[in-house]
Amino acid sequence: xxxxxxxxxxxxxxxxxxxxxxARMEDAFTxxxxxxxxxxxxxxxxxxxxxxPELRSPDVSTFQIVCDDEIVGGAMIGANxxxxxxxxxxxxxxxxxxxxxxxxxxxxxxxRYPDTDVWxxxxxxxxxxxxHFYINRCGFQAVExxxxxxxxxxxxxxxxxxxxxxxxxxxxxxxxxxGAGRIER
Numbered sequence: 001x002x003x004x005x006x007x008x009x010x011x012x013x014x015x016x017x018x019x020x021x022x023a024r025m026e027d028a029f030t031x032x033x034x035x036x037x038x039x040x041x042x043x044x045x046x047x048x049x050x051x052x053p054e055l056r057s058p059d060v061s062t063f064q065i066v067c068d069d070e071i072v073g074g075a076m077i078g079a080n081x082x083x084x085x086x087x088x089x090x091x092x093x094x095x096x097x098x099x100x101x102x103x104x105x106x107x108x109x110x111x112r113y114p115d116t117d118v119w120x121x122x123x124x125x126x127x128x129x130x131x132h133f134y135i136n137r138c139g140f141q142a143v144e145x146x147x148x149x150x151x152x153x154x155x156x157x158x159x160x161x162x163x164x165x166x167x168x169x170x171x172x173x174x175x176x177x178x179g180a181g182r183i184e185r
Contacts, residue, residue, distance in 0.1 A: 005099075008065060008107075010075065011064045025046065025089065026047060043124060045124075065092065072092060073101065074091055085119055086119075087121035116173055122146075122168045125165045138171065140169035142169055146165065146168070
């Protein structure tokens with residue numbers, strides 16, 4: 001007998017829970033380094049100190065990922081700009097991978113933002129688990145690879161962030177024609 005997977009929901013991050021959210025984010029990304037056989041410090045990952053100001057930005061929405069009334073991850077979503085939305089951060093707590101929570105959380109994110117035409121995110125080259133997740137589970141496509149010869153430019157100011165050796169992914173949301181020929185999602 002197969003059991004139905006537990007539903008996953010998004011809960012807006014309460015400002016009083018920011019420090020716990022950031023600590024869990026760091027733990028999840030550190031576990032990703034470990035899973036890739038990389039020692040902490042060999043490759044950069046977002047730190048709580050770097051991400052704290054981002055959590056306060058009015059241009060992002062930050063969520064706890066909840067399964068069975070237990071917080072199991074987090075997500076930070078950028079504002080909609082001309083139909084494009086950015087998945088700034090997404091993590092499932094260390095030790096909770098492989099059970100489909102991430103895919104169900106991604107489905108909850110898509111459902112929450114039906115006005116999105118194109119999703120964008122990125123992940124480091126070494127994190128094969130993330131590359132697999134975004135491409136094979138969520139339907140993203142790799143559209144760009146950043147490295148020392150192809151560096152990322154910050155929007156608006158022309159300064160370079162790179163080299164960061166990461167993939168940029170996009171997911172174009174399908175459009176469906178209704179019975180009257182109108183396009184809808």
